[in-house]
Amino acid sequence: MTDLFLLILLLIVVAIITRVDFIVYVAYVLIAVFAWSRFYVPRSLQKLQISRYFHARAFLGEPVEVKVHLTNAGRLPILWLQLTESIPPEMRFGPSIKQVIHLGPRKERRLQYQVRAMKRGYYRLGPLQITAGDLFGFQESQAILEPSYLTVYPRIIPLKKLNLPSRLPFGTLPARQRLFEDPARPHGVRDYRLGDSLRLVNWKASAHTGVLSVRTHQPAISLETTILLNLNSPDYSNRFRRDGPDWAIVVAASLASHLVAQRQAVGLASNGADPLQQQTGPDDRPLFEAGSGRLTLAQLSQPDSDIDEKLGPAAHLISDPIPPGAGRSHLMQVLERLARLEGAPTVNFAHYAYQATHKLNWGVTLLTIVPDADQDVCDTMHRLVRAGFNVVLLVIEAYANFSSVRERARLLGFSAYHVPDIRALRRWQEGGGHGQ
Numbered sequence: 001m002t003d004l005f006l007l008i009l010l011l012i013v014v015a016i017i018t019r020v021d022f023i024v025y026v027a028y029v030l031i032a033v034f035a036w037s038r039f040y041v042p043r044s045l046q047k048l049q050i051s052r053y054f055h056a057r058a059f060l061g062e063p064v065e066v067k068v069h070l071t072n073a074g075r076l077p078i079l080w081l082q083l084t085e086s087i088p089p090e091m092r093f094g095p096s097i098k099q100v101i102h103l104g105p106r107k108e109r110r111l112q113y114q115v116r117a118m119k120r121g122y123y124r125l126g127p128l129q130i131t132a133g134d135l136f137g138f139q140e141s142q143a144i145l146e147p148s149y150l151t152v153y154p155r156i157i158p159l160k161k162l163n164l165p166s167r168l169p170f171g172t173l174p175a176r177q178r179l180f181e182d183p184a185r186p187h188g189v190r191d192y193r194l195g196d197s198l199r200l201v202n203w204k205a206s207a208h209t210g211v212l213s214v215r216t217h218q219p220a221i222s223l224e225t226t227i228l229l230n231l232n233s234p235d236y237s238n239r240f241r242r243d244g245p246d247w248a249i250v251v252a253a254s255l256a257s258h259l260v261a262q263r264q265a266v267g268l269a270s271n272g273a274d275p276l277q278q279q280t281g282p283d284d285r286p287l288f289e290a291g292s293g294r295l296t297l298a299q300l301s302q303p304d305s306d307i308d309e310k311l312g313p314a315a316h317l318i319s320d321p322i323p324p325g326a327g328r329s330h331l332m333q334v335l336e337r338l339a340r341l342e343g344a345p346t347v348n349f350a351h352y353a354y355q356a357t358h359k360l361n362w363g364v365t366l367l368t369i370v371p372d373a374d375q376d377v378c379d380t381m382h383r384l385v386r387a388g389f390n391v392v393l394l395v396i397e398a399y400a401n402f403s404s405v406r407e408r409a410r411l412l413g414f415s416a417y418h419v420p421d422i423r424a425l426r427r428w429q430e431g432g433g434h435g436q
Contacts, residue, residue, distance in 0.1 A: 037139035040076065045132050045141050047074030048081075048103075052126065057151045057332065061118055063093055064150060066125060068111045070103060078103040082131040083111070086147075088293030091115040091123065120154040120249070120339045122276060122295040124288045153335045154246075154253040189213040224265045224324035225365040227252050227334075228353060231272030232312070233343040236371045240397050245272065245343030248369050248396050251419055253338050255367055260331040268334045269321035269356035271349060272341035273297055273314040297342055312345030321356050324364065350380040362388040371397040373405045373416065382412040394419050 049071040058064050068085070072078050085097035093116040103109055117123055126147035133140040189205050192212035200214040229252050236244040252268070259266040275287065275295045289296055297314065322334055346352075349370065357366065366389050370377055373395055381391045391414040395402055398420040409416035 034139075037134040041132055041134055041139045042141045044072075044074060044076060044078045045130070045143050047072060048078065048130070048132070048143070049073055050128070050130065050145050052128070052145060052148050054125070054148070054150070056149065057153065057336070058117065059153050060120060060155050061116065063114050063116045065112060065114050068097060068128065068145075070101075070109045070111070072103040072105060072107050075105050077105050077107075078132055079135055080133060082129075084129040085113070085125075086127055086129070087113070087115060087125065088123075088289070088291055090292040091117055091125075097128070115150070117150065117152040117292075117294075119292070119294065120152050120246075121292075122340045123150045123152065123293045124148075124295070125150055125293070151336050151339050154338050155250045156257045157250060157254045158258075188216050190216055224267070224361060224363075225259055225367060226267040226269055226321070226324055226357070226360060227255055228356060228366050228368040229268065229270035229272065229341075230349045230352075230368075230370045231270055231341060231343045232346050232349055232352075234312070234345055235349060236343065237397060237399060239399060240371060241343070244371050244397060245341075248371070249338050249341060251369055251394065251396060252367075253335055256331060256334045256338075260326065260328065263326060265324040265326045266330075266334065267322050267324035267360075268337055270337075270341055271318055271347045271352040271356075273317035273344035273346055274319045274337070274340050275317065275342060276340055277317050277319065295340065297344060311347055314344035314346045317344070318346055318352075321359075323359075350376050353380050353384065357384060357387075357389065360389070363390065365390040365392065367392050367394060369394045369396060369419075371395070372401075373409070375408070378405070378408050378412055381409070381414050385413050391415075393417070396420065 051069050052066060053069065054064055054066040068083075070081070080100055080102055082100045083097050087096045093114040096113045097111050099111075101109060115125065124147045126145060128145035130143040130145065131140055132143075189202050190213065192201065192206075192214050196214050202213045202215050205213045229248060231245050231248065233241055233245070249272075252270075256266050256268065275297050278287065278298055287295055287298060297317075319337065322337060325333075353368075357364075366384060368381060368391060370393065373381075373393055378393075381393055385391050393405075393409055393414060393416040395405055395416065396419050402416075402418045406416050406418075
């Protein structure tokens with residue numbers, strides 16, 4: 001730009017000295033083109049409408065098609081646009097957007113590419129760098145389309161492949177007591193009896209038969225389930241600390257998916273760290289990995305031992321429990337949380353279990369997923385049983401001394417089952433597994 005100013009200034013000086021009409025004409029043309037470029041290029045970007053569309057949630061390994069929609073709402077063409085989408089190398093599935101296009105007045109353009117995430121998590125797509133300019137290179141303007149975010153769900157294994165009992169008291173159970181009639185399960189009509197509520201009267205049936213009739217419902221007891229997931233990394237053994245939390249999340253996601261498919265209410269409470277709750281540190285360290293684009297935990301500082309020795313450096317990253325609920329949309333909420341959670345030093349599990357369950361209804365089933373169950377964990381489960389919860393303990397660490405855990409659980413009044421890692425699970429499918 002400085003060179004252009006010097007050239008125009010030089011032409012003006014030469015034109016004044018020589019008084020050559022052609023040099024004056026060239027100077028006028030350069031000044032006009034420069035002024036037009038300064039006016040036109042920034043305003044052309046202001047008329048550019050750009051958006052990114054894709055399914056913000058995907059299952060593990062599923063390709064995701066990303067579409068970028070550009071619209072020139074102005075009356076003048078955009079002579080050239082340079083588009084560069086920032087996509088982490090590990091997510092690329094084919095060519096990404098890196099090209100120069102022309103966009104006429106009132107015209108649209110659609111571009112697309114695919115990504116694939118091979119690991120559960122919360123990923124960043126973008127930003128999209130946009131550069132526009134004139135034909136002579138006198139003026140360039142830049143804009144940015146802010147990044148979008150993709151959630152990749154954890155792996156879900158059908159429940160029949162897990163070493164779990166087939167008669168766990170999940171969800172809605174038949175009951176013989178009419179006290180527990182479920183208004184969502186109509187069963188028929190009967191004649192009106194003294195004391196029946198008028199809200200149960202079936203007026204259409206009564207008008208048709210001439211006899212006052214009331215609606216009846218199937219009796220049922222609705223039992224809710226909450227998955228209590230221990231992701232406090234110090235509770236995992238050294239050999240299991242890397243893969244253990246991921247396997248625990250796979251088990252939790254599989255259980256949640258199975259329960260929702262059975263139209264049951266399921267909730268989630270975990271002491272795992274949610275990286276989405278953290279903020280960048282003083283050095284503005286990025287939270288997304290450059291290679292994978294995955295949201296990760298920043299460097300955690302050591303806690304002050306004088307505050308509470310039960311709290312770890314990632315205790316502030318624990319999300320509030322998700323209360324029990326039914327339906328596919330609720331399952332998506334649970335899976336999104338599981339997709340982001342990371343094993344980290346957070347809160348002692350026994351301490352956390354009391355806080356996470358104190359708002360739950362009496363009789364809720366607690367599917368408790370832990371790497372191992374020492375005396376402290378078993379005592380905690382026993383107290384929850386005495387508080388009115390139906391506790392089912394799932395030990396996931398392959399090296400756990402499960403026989404002693406099973407006996408201790410039996411004496412304390414709750415069930416314990418062994419759900420080891422993937423390699424042990426495959427051996428169990430071949431006939432050498434572990435049960436209750």
